[in-house]
Amino acid sequence: MTTQHTIKIEELGGADTALAFDVMRELRPHLTDADEFAELVRTQRREGYRLVVSYDETGLLVSLAGFRHQTSLYAGSHLYIDDLSTLPSARGKGHAGALLRWVDEEARRLGCAGVHLDSGTQRHDAHRLYLASGFVIPAFHFAKSL
Template structure:
């Protein structure tokens, strides 16, 4: 297992795990969205490689944010592992990487968004020391 940050020219390597989390995306659309819109806004992408699979099997997308409510924090928008690679510690190691990066950047907290129906993600985050501290409410406009 190897954890590494993916630069723009390697964004495509994270598409398979991200497609599982965001099935509406195409490979071209994913790369374009990340590289042309999200990266300029501070989005970063980290991948977990699995030697047995010979490819990226998990990915974490995040950005550094400063808000009045939470101060400087790391906001994890995307965390996903291919179904076949779950239970091998990829997401746990990605969260540990994010923790080290948050400390390096001087962040006070890490915020992780997980949709309400993603019970496995909730359990993973709680085991990793996260707490449910707020509701994230949305409204379509």
């Protein structure tokens, strides 16, 4: 467990996954059931997905980062952040920044060349955090529903 001021960070194991449900719903409101969420995360864990969380000074889980180790031709070995979410009551208190620093350190530990993420175009506050944390915008992400 890492402590930064009053922010405590730890990686959640499978049995504790459902504890992050309320925080994940802030980012993924289509998720409506904690057990279904935990099952989806269990499936993703088989693909290398990991979940790290932060707690406030009262011990409340208030922020999370879900990520995986990937290797691609364009980026080499890197960590990809699928999910980064903070409860509204804890925003602006350093939790997301602390999680991004934790992921950076984990990427270094694993010998990764970098950290990547995608972010919805409407998430301006998140973009400010990413830019302030050293991220750049090297490309646009395109998607097509089938």
